[in-house]
Amino acid sequence: MSLLSSARRIVVKVGSSLVTDEGRGIDAEAIANWSRQLAALAKEGRELIMVSSGAIAEGMKRLGWATRPKELHELQAAAAVGQMGLAQMYESQLSAQGMASAQVLLTHADLADRERYLNARSTLLTLLAHRVLPVINENDTVVNDEIKFGDNDTLGALVANLVEADALVILTDQRGLYSADPRKDPTARFIDTAQAGDPELERMAGGAGSSIGRGGMITKILAAKRAAGSGAGTVIAWGREPDVLLRLARGEAIGTALLAATPKLAARKQWMVDHLQLRGSVKVDAGAAIKLRDEGKSLLPIGVVEVQGGFHRGDVIAVQTAEGVELARGLANYSASEARLIARKPSSEFEALLGYAAEPELIHRDNLVLR
Numbered sequence: 001m002s003l004l005s006s007a008r009r010i011v012v013k014v015g016s017s018l019v020t021d022e023g024r025g026i027d028a029e030a031i032a033n034w035s036r037q038l039a040a041l042a043k044e045g046r047e048l049i050m051v052s053s054g055a056i057a058e059g060m061k062r063l064g065w066a067t068r069p070k071e072l073h074e075l076q077a078a079a080a081v082g083q084m085g086l087a088q089m090y091e092s093q094l095s096a097q098g099m100a101s102a103q104v105l106l107t108h109a110d111l112a113d114r115e116r117y118l119n120a121r122s123t124l125l126t127l128l129a130h131r132v133l134p135v136i137n138e139n140d141t142v143v144n145d146e147i148k149f150g151d152n153d154t155l156g157a158l159v160a161n162l163v164e165a166d167a168l169v170i171l172t173d174q175r176g177l178y179s180a181d182p183r184k185d186p187t188a189r190f191i192d193t194a195q196a197g198d199p200e201l202e203r204m205a206g207g208a209g210s211s212i213g214r215g216g217m218i219t220k221i222l223a224a225k226r227a228a229g230s231g232a233g234t235v236i237a238w239g240r241e242p243d244v245l246l247r248l249a250r251g252e253a254i255g256t257a258l259l260a261a262t263p264k265l266a267a268r269k270q271w272m273v274d275h276l277q278l279r280g281s282v283k284v285d286a287g288a289a290i291k292l293r294d295e296g297k298s299l300l301p302i303g304v305v306e307v308q309g310g311f312h313r314g315d316v317i318a319v320q321t322a323e324g325v326e327l328a329r330g331l332a333n334y335s336a337s338e339a340r341l342i343a344r345k346p347s348s349e350f351e352a353l354l355g356y357a358a359e360p361e362l363i364h365r366d367n368l369v370l371r
Contacts, residue, residue, distance in 0.1 A: 007166035013156030019054030039097035058082030171239030176256030196228035228260035280309020330363035
């Protein structure tokens with residue numbers, strides 16, 4: 001049985017090479033085909049979100065650039081030009097199927113800030129409640145490090161977690177995952193089902209993406225691992241497979257299914273896990289590590305041996321062993337400067353050190369998630 005057969009809320013991500021026909025310009029026929037399938041699924045009562053790459057590739061085509069530029073301002077210009085055509089194409093094709101759509105541009109920073117995260121979640125859920133299909137892309141025109149390091153496979157997983165989707169579908173220009181690169185190894189076997197997060201998958205998926213996109217199979221494997229944290233399984237399939245979404249929804253086994261083996265995290269704890277960039281970290285002694293990992297206790301400042309970074313109260317920080325291995329993440333009750341003052345100190349000394357009395361924990365267990 002396919003992951004999608006019982007899925008009510010589904011995030012579908014399509015890559016640049018599919019959307020732009022390998023960089024030749026927006027593929028109207030392909031988008032029309034996906035729109036037809038999305039509309040059919042919506043009529044069945046499914047809630048659907050599209051995460052679409054292609055803005056930079058379409059901008060390159062409109063600007064007459066044959067190769068992806070490396071200068072940041074040129075990448076941002078290409079994204080700005082291409083986003084216009086991308087949004088227009090989705091709007092027209094979905095409208096032809098009787099579906100309302102909305103453009104939503106996100107950055108990883110939007111999902112790292114708690115208030116902006118909640119706003120984005122509320123907006124998306126409101127759109128779904130009004131039977132509007134959100135089309136999401138990374139806001140490449142205003143960010144810098146996301147263009148350099150980001151990819152829409154990761155964004156698709158973050159969106160799946162954001163709305164607590166039942167399934168993530170990653171449509172790509174490959175049939176799915178193989179045990180090795182089938183273009184180089186004729187003995188490579190196809191992987192039809194596996195557990196998301198299996199380290200062996202990352203070994204199989206090593207390698208870069210196409211010259212048009214920024215991903216590759218490794219980013220899809222890591223995205224599936226991330227989506228599994230909120231209980232969403234992932235299907236990686238060829239985007240030009242006839243009626244791929246409809247057939248998956250009917251229970252047909254297409255592509256590679258990566259199953260979510262971990263229990264579903266509470267939305268707030270999943271938000272902490274999903275932070276791609278942290279403001280800082282603390283290192284703890286062996287006794288504190290045992291209390292966190294084995295006893296489910298809060299982190300007290302007396303167990304902290306080192307404070308790194310410049311975080312503020314309420315920021316998500318990493319908790320590491322003395323050797324630098326990440327144990328957990330959580331919401332800091334104190335800023336980095338305050339944490340340095342109270343590290344290795346009992347709570348009875350906090351008022352004298354800080355000038356006020358506050359929480360005895362650096363991170364309360366309710367705001368802590370183990371890694």
